[in-house]
Amino acid sequence: IFVWMVFSGVFRVEDGKEALLFRFGQLQSRVIDPAKGPTAVLTSGHWYWAWPYPVDYVRKVPAQQALSVSTDAIFWPRVNPNQIETPDPAAVENLPLVPGQDGYMLTGDTNIMHTVWTLTYRVRDAKRYYLAFYDDSESPATSSGSRPVERGNAAIIRNILANAALAELSTWGVEDVLRSSRTSPTDPEAKELLTDNVRRRVEEHLARLDMGVEAQLVNLVEIQPPTATLAAFRKVSDAATEQRQLLEDADTYAAQVVPAAEGHAYRIIDEA
Numbered sequence: 001i002f003v004w005m006v007f008s009g010v011f012r013v014e015d016g017k018e019a020l021l022f023r024f025g026q027l028q029s030r031v032i033d034p035a036k037g038p039t040a041v042l043t044s045g046h047w048y049w050a051w052p053y054p055v056d057y058v059r060k061v062p063a064q065q066a067l068s069v070s071t072d073a074i075f076w077p078r079v080n081p082n083q084i085e086t087p088d089p090a091a092v093e094n095l096p097l098v099p100g101q102d103g104y105m106l107t108g109d110t111n112i113m114h115t116v117w118t119l120t121y122r123v124r125d126a127k128r129y130y131l132a133f134y135d136d137s138e139s140p141a142t143s144s145g146s147r148p149v150e151r152g153n154a155a156i157i158r159n160i161l162a163n164a165a166l167a168e169l170s171t172w173g174v175e176d177v178l179r180s181s182r183t184s185p186t187d188p189e190a191k192e193l194l195t196d197n198v199r200r201r202v203e204e205h206l207a208r209l210d211m212g213v214e215a216q217l218v219n220l221v222e223i224q225p226p227t228a229t230l231a232a233f234r235k236v237s238d239a240a241t242e243q244r245q246l247l248e249d250a251d252t253y254a255a256q257v258v259p260a261a262e263g264h265a266y267r268i269i270d271e272a
Contacts, residue, residue, distance in 0.1 A: 016065035063123040111174035125212030164201035
């Protein structure tokens with residue numbers, strides 16, 4: 001029994017994780033690096049020993065690796081027309097937007113948009129992250145039993161991302177949202193990216209909560225107008241594409257004709 005107790009307490013922290021050791025529920029500190037002194041966070045690359053449960057127990061936290069959350073269907077319609085194999089334009093246009101079932105956002109000029117956002121983040125303070133926000137207990141299923149309910153840090157960070165996106169889009173016009181960029185309101189010569197502004201808001205929320213987490217990347221995965229107006233938006237988009245193509249063709253034609261005409265004019269002047 002003694003030999004089993006000695007060897008059963010040996011453990012190693014995997015790469016991309018950090019661990020916290022509790023003894024009778026109290027967080028313990030150990031000296032890993034004499035130059036840094038005692039620390040409560042056990043890093044990877046070392047072997048450790050603990051008394052068997054229930055004296056000691058170890059909680060491993062996914063730190064020093066990229067984690068991600070997504071808004072999923074928070075701002076997305078329940079029927080995605082992009083995933084219909086053979087969409088009927090009339091049927092798609094007749095899909096109503098049902099509040100409470102379809103997710104959506106409002107832009108600054110009171111237009112409705114559907115979006116999906118993702119946030120990539122990293123845990124920089126495993127102690128703060130685990131003790132204040134982490135929830136490693138089993139998540140209960142939803143009423144339909146289709147998927148578990150997000151709890152703890154995952155739910156908090158997802159809601160922070162959703163709130164940041166919602167607040168930022170409320171200051172943008174719909175055309176700028178579709179381009180994901182706009183001219184800066186304070187500097188007419190500068191450009192603002194929608195994802196950069198949302199990330200800035202996320203960082204402010206995380207700093208205010210002091211979650212021990214830092215945001216790395218905010219990505220706008222999908223964006224589309226309501227299904228009832230999808231055809232109209234596509235006509236506007238097609239018209240803008242045709243306009244750009246005609247302008248490019250005109251520039252190409254001018255680049256060919258103008259130099260030839262100027263050369264012909266020079267020859268006439270020389271002959272005169």
